[in-house]
Amino acid sequence: MVTKFIADEKPQKVEVLDTTLRDGAQAKGVSFDLQAKIRITLALDEIGVHFIEAGWPGSNPKDEEYFKEIRKYDLRNSELVAFTSTRRKNMKASQDPILQKVLDADTKWITVFGKSWDLHVTDVLKTTLEENLNMIYDTIKYLKENGRNVIFDAEHFFDGFKRNKEYALKVLKTAEEAGADRIVLADTNGGSLPHEVYNVVMEVKQHVKKPLGLHMHNDSGCAVANTLMGVLAGASHVHVTVNGIGERTGNADLCVVVPNLELKMGIEALKNREGLKMLKSLSSLVYELAGIPPNPYQPYVGDNAFAHKAGVHVDAVLKNPVAYEHVPPESVGNARKVAVSELSGAANLVSWARKELGIMVDKREPAVRRALRRIKELENKGYSFDNATASALLILLEEMGLRGKTFEVKDWRVISEGKDLSGAKSWSVVKLGNGEEYLEAGEGIGPVEAIDKALRKALTKVAPEASSVKLIDYRVHLPKASKHTESDVRVEITFSDGKEFWTTTAVSRNIIEASLKALVEGIEYYLIKRKLMALRGMMVP
Incomplete structure (x- = not known):
């Protein structure tokens, strides 16, 4: 199938729903305690995401306690969202104890996920296709009657669309008729590719009038790309997690999706106009509370995202940062770094001398050349100055006659x-x-x-x-x-x-x-x- 991109389809604004505390917490080895969930909630509210999907009341005591505790805090930008499934099969929604727990969480918004892949309906739920539609309709209708706004998350939608398009679309129409406020297309297995997402969203728009959303997993390495392509096709609501943590290989990374939307596509994605500058600190906070080592190579917020090592690169960046930086590092709360190594040129040493010691030195000076030669010789013997800039600068100071030992x-x-x-x-x-x-x-x-x-x-x-x-x-x-x-x-x-x-x-x-x-x-x-x-x-x- 040939994909034709229509730039006019993209929205001017996109709602961001962060699900770090729900889907992100399902990552292997991650478990947020109550105070960690509150700290992350407040940080997400500060940067200005529209929705924070914070947990599933009724599934575990910790989430129930969280929704009680969070009421003590006033959020300025974000709406809290409770998460739940459709009612159980062959049961009235009003009699389902899990749905009552979700109502007790007292959030204005609730995410309801339901099956949109017929394989899951028949082989996993072990029910009929018609009963699945009734489960979706009854649940959404019940929550709407109790004054809640509903985000319907069509689980496995892209797989369902490929296998049984008619039924997958019928699921969406059922949710819309029941009163869902947002219809979210989920690539739950994470196997879709960007061109497929674009084409599917373009087609779904012809059948659904409510705002469309995207929930992308990263099993094919395309969660961020799929999210952006879905937005390009007209979706105006996106689900993300901080640092992309989540089931299996994770979800679309907020720290990549949001700056791409705002800085590259000109689409407003955060309610706080200064929120982008807080991305680096948000990323670090979640890594710390999740107990996961930070990824230094992570786009935008990684420690190496704006680190320059090759001498040619450093020389060019010092003259004009645009030469090797696609955005200013400070725009996402990060900072430029210059490494000193066997691959470095004199510009690296000169840059660090200016930045760290306030010494203005010309890269053509013999002392700089001698220092660089010594650094390369030491690296050949097992040294590494990528992180240890202070040791490299001591060599430069010695060659300049400025070291002078105090002891x-x-x-x-x-x-x-x-x-x-x-x-x-x-x-x-x-x-x-x-x-x-x-x-x-x-x-x-x-x-x-x-x-x-x-x-x-x-x-x-x-x-x-x-x-x-x-x-x-x-x-x-x-x-x-x-x-x-x-x-x-x-x-x-x-x-x-x-x-x-x-x-x-x-x-x-x-x-x-x-x-x-x-x-x-x-x-x-x-x-x-x-x-x-x-x-x-x-x-x-």
Whole structure:
């Protein structure tokens, strides 16, 4: 079938229904507690989605408690939506206890899902096609008689349409006749492709007068594309989840659908005009509360979405960001990042020196070229500066003659012992020198903690201002194995002074040596940066 796109069919505005708390919570390994559901609700309301499908009252006690608790909060932009199925077969809607639970949730809007694929009616529900239509009609009619607005979610619609078009359309007409306010076409198995979605929506519009919606799953990797194509065909109501979490491979990702609608298609999708700028923080919040590691490569909101590594790219972006950025990162609450690596050009180092240290340096200067050469040599030995920009900048500062060590580790020793494998302890001594020498000891559960404590004690004599530096992340990598059993160890340590974050790295056959070097460089970087900022007349606490 040949698809002809008609641009005039797309709406000027689209309603966004977020189902992170319902369909998203069905993702394997995800379980939101009550407070997490409330926090996500308030964040979704703040960015300005139109509807928040928050759970299924009657299916579990947690959702019932949620709908009671959320009444204590005033939402400014979003309508809460309770979710339910059609009445049970061979039962009156008024007698179905699940429907009563949904009414007790006291929401203005209710989503009702019903079968639109005849296979599901006969093989799963084990009922007749006519009884399924009655279940849909009776449920919607009953909820409407009780003063509720109804979103009818036609489950498995695209599969049903392909197998039995006449019946699938009859399901939609039945829901419309019963009074449904929105008719949603669901690709529940996620197997449809964009051109199919476009063609089906275009045809369905000829039969249904109520606003059409889309509920897309990502099993074919097309949930976002299918949603956009459905909108292009005239759908004005879309279902999404934050970060695309959901059953199996997930749902259409709010963090991709919404900016594509607003920034690329010129369609208003959020009630809050500043909501787009909150997408990055919303994404991070949901990842945290869901217990899922963030996807750094996620479009728009991923940590690497606007990260530039190749020297040619960085050089071009510094001259004109449009050269390698399809939208401004700040438009979705993200930020540009420049990595320093063996693939980098001098522009990367120059960019970081300006941004982090306030140093204006020309990429053609010999010091920059020497620093870049050293960085590439170290990466060949197992280093990685993608995250550890502070270590790369220390190399540049050294080549520029600006490093100047505030302190120097003269000697160190670590001892670990225990009576069994569950009770080991470590002790460390560190000697610092810079004119005078200072020897201090530290005790910790592990050797890294012990040497960190000893180093901090000694630094109180040499550089007391370093006390504000905290170690907030510690990671170990095995970048390069030798022909024998030995292997180099790469350590990455991230620090913070409560205002900024920076990361250093070091490589050694000895994990303690690598850890100590990264610790020293992290504190050294802070002290040098503090001094440089002070020299430029900036206020440094």
